[in-house]
Ligand SMILES: Nc1ncnc2c1ncn2[C@@H]1O[C@H](COP(=O)(O)OP(=O)(O)OP(=O)(O)O)[C@@H](O)[C@H]1O
Ligand SMILES: C[C@H](N)[C@H](N)CCCCCC(=O)O
């Protein structure tokens with residue numbers, strides 16, 4: 478346990494399930510969704526900030542894995558900024574990925590961190606330790622459980638300061654970091670990755686949440702520097718407008734936008750060569 482990680486307040490045994498021998502009806506033996514490791518079953522989707530495209534990337538990961546025949550559940554532990562009866566992030570995942578196995582554990586109407594929104598609502602905060610237990614139960618019968626945080630990595634879920642990084646650590650889950658392409662993202666991404674490293678949260682990959690048709694100088698320059706910061710090629714780039722596609726088009730965009738480690742066909746070198754500055 479590092480100084481940076483909160484201890485789990487409940488008895489919780491980290492467990493990862495092996496990939497099933499056969500995936501889906503036409504699945505080949507031993508072939509699960511390509512998530513970098515056959516034993517990865519819980520992945521946290523975090524971001525450098527709120528509004529960076531976490532929901533779209535979560536839907537893309539779910540769509541590609543489900544299309545490969547994997548059983549996928551998507552969890553939004555704490556949804557804020559949405560009232561009862563209004564559509565939340567999971568409704569967007571449901572619409573884009575055509576997935577019904579979605580789970581929201583708490584909802585607070587004010588558009589704030591889950592901790593602040595619970596305080597304002599005068600209700601107890603969401604306990605991420607309980608979320609860990611519920612995710613563990615889900616993972617017993619799913620090949621993949623995706624967990625979308627609220628805002629960035631260190632957003633608080635309670636007044637003790639429990640974060641999605643703690644949840645990832647308790648579950649032994651790697652995290653996908655969704656980043657903006659433009660000016661400012663290098664610092665935000667570096668801070669996020671450094672905080673993860675200090676907390677012992679493994680990086681599953683950096684994905685740009687929304688790449689515009691007309692990238693500016695900083696965006697083009699940032700491709701190389703994001704890869705330097707992450708010490709690996711980009712794990713995906715979702716095109717601007719992906720959130721408005723219909724499910725069939727979205728699946729195609731998800732395949733093209735996610736790297737082979739996530740089951741897609743995105744080629745970071747090709748993207749870097751065609752959009753980066755290095756060729757000039
Ligand atoms: N690739 C994309 N194509 C189209 N729209 C996008 C894309 N990425 C993000 N958006 C839009 O940008 C806004 C913010 O994105 P999103 O809701 O995914 O952010 P988030 O990181 O999930 O934020 P939160 O912390 O609220 O969960 C949304 O309105 C979403 O529809
Ligand atoms: C309301 C918003 N869309 C998210 N659900 C919550 C974002 C919390 C961000 C807190 C912060 O980093 O200042």
Ligand SMILES: [Mg+2]
Pocket residue numbers: 531532566625
């Ligand atoms: Mg979201």
